[in-house]
Amino acid sequence: MSTVLSCTALDTGYVGRPCVRGFDLELQAGEVLALLGPNGAGKTTTLMTLAGLLPCLGGEVCIDGHPVKPGHARSAVKAGLVLVPDDRSLFTTLTVEENLRLSVRARRGWRTERDTVLETFPQLADRLKVPAGALSGGEQQMLAIGRALVQHPKVLLIDELSMGLAPVIVERLLPVVREVADRTGAAVVLVEQHVQLALEVADTAIVVRHGQQVLKGRAADLAAAPELVENAYLGEAFASS
Numbered sequence: 001m002s003t004v005l006s007c008t009a010l011d012t013g014y015v016g017r018p019c020v021r022g023f024d025l026e027l028q029a030g031e032v033l034a035l036l037g038p039n040g041a042g043k044t045t046t047l048m049t050l051a052g053l054l055p056c057l058g059g060e061v062c063i064d065g066h067p068v069k070p071g072h073a074r075s076a077v078k079a080g081l082v083l084v085p086d087d088r089s090l091f092t093t094l095t096v097e098e099n100l101r102l103s104v105r106a107r108r109g110w111r112t113e114r115d116t117v118l119e120t121f122p123q124l125a126d127r128l129k130v131p132a133g134a135l136s137g138g139e140q141q142m143l144a145i146g147r148a149l150v151q152h153p154k155v156l157l158i159d160e161l162s163m164g165l166a167p168v169i170v171e172r173l174l175p176v177v178r179e180v181a182d183r184t185g186a187a188v189v190l191v192e193q194h195v196q197l198a199l200e201v202a203d204t205a206i207v208v209r210h211g212q213q214v215l216k217g218r219a220a221d222l223a224a225a226p227e228l229v230e231n232a233y234l235g236e237a238f239a240s241s
């Protein structure tokens with residue numbers, strides 16, 4: 001196993017003021033990490049910093065052992081990182097096919113890339129000519145993940161996949177994230193509010209609260225100890241493994 005994404009003693013925040021402090025992370029190829037925590041804990045801020053969209057105020061982020069230029073999204077993208085933001089950031093007036101096509105880096109082989117996305121999300125097959133803005137929330141999320149997949153990420157960051165989706169859709173989509181990590185070897189950081197569902201598909205998990213890691217461990221262990229996770233959310237337990 002090789003470490004694909006790591007960060008040590010990461011401090012990050014806004015206008016020079018950290019709201020996340022001392023964040024450590026080490027992710028292997030094909031590993032899914034669930035990044036959990038209550039509202040305002042600092043999950044999105046951490047993800048944005050890993051993606052180079054916010055500057056590090058301390059510490060560093062490495063992809064494949066090489067430091068990513070802080071606050072430099074292009075450097076993170078070139079190193080193989082892809083972010084699926086919580087608003088999905090689709091081109092809503094462009095069709096599904098056009099959204100995918102714009103994200104394929106190599107011009108040749110675009111149909112193969114599209115077909116791989118359709119194998120992952122067969123529901124998109126008869127929606128290819130539909131504008132992204134006319135898709136259902138679940139289909140939009142499929143497209144957002146599909147658009148990430150055609151970029152062949154080494155590191156895939158997904159912010160609140162379940163945002164605005166019915167639980168039944170989330171139950172269908174989260175296992176796809178697991179399958180993608182297994183099939184492609186991408187290291188995945190999954191920010192999620194559906195704690196138990198996220199723990200079911202993840203290998204490891206970190207709970208953050210007030211910008212600090214308060215619980216860290218194997219996802220299966222945390223799934224089996226919901227009271228630990230609950231206490232971490234509420235601020236009554238500070239365990240780590």
Ligand SMILES: Nc1ncnc2c1ncn2[C@@H]1O[C@H](COP(=O)(O)OP(=O)(O)OP(=O)(O)O)[C@@H](O)[C@H]1O
Binds near residue numbers: 014037038044045046
């Ligand atoms: N653009 C911003 N400018 C200043 N402070 C911000 C900004 N965005 C977020 N914050 C603050 O940073 C802290 C962490 O917010 P963040 O969005 O990272 O939390 P989160 O864990 O992702 O929460 P949620 O689950 O509600 O999305 C919060 O105190 C928030 O108010």
